[in-house]
Amino acid sequence: MQTLTLWRPCGPAELELVRATDWTAWPPRLPDQPIFYPVLNEDYATKIARDWNAPRDGVGYVTRFELDHDFARRYPVQQAGGRTILELWVPAEDLDEFNRHIIGPIEVVAEYRSPSE
Template sequence: MELFRPVGEKELVLIKQAGWRSFPPRLPEQPIFYPVLNARYAGEIAGRWNTKDANSGFKGYVTRFAVEDEYISRFEPHQVGASYHMEYWIPAEELAEFNRHIVGEIEVIQTFE
């Protein structure tokens, strides 16, 4: 399954350091990892939120990546706003396992400043 993740500058640096193969561990105040199901929603988050956040370096990026279908089917998608605001809720303690099921590389498909 193709998924998307809006990230800021700091998170993107960590993804690059991991060889474009995994997302960094969540911070203690971040109990859930939220990959989203479409680029439109990811772009809204990256453009509207990351660009206004000092912790994101006032930059937003939309990443695209694939996850094994069998693995992601363990999780239910959640609608959190408009009909296309769909995301998965991956518990932070399961992120390392999630990363093992990424197929190929994580790529940047949009940049917002």
């Protein structure tokens, strides 16, 4: 099976919810979060975790996971800014099915702490 590597920057609260699934699924979106957006490159995920999550939450994490490539094709790649700022936009109501197509564990690949922590 061919997979697509995706990254997800997140804060400690979201990471705890992923841990509670034994690293197999992303938690449901909050009411004000209609889209789940994993990103297509580690540099972009690092920027969000380091520059946004860590200052806001004290720590930011970069996670990596594999998704069934054929399933991933239902979500067109969205360019959210510059040439390398690429995301999949997954509607919140699709997240359960999205999670069923994750191959292997969700892994933490980097951690960034706020300088004040």
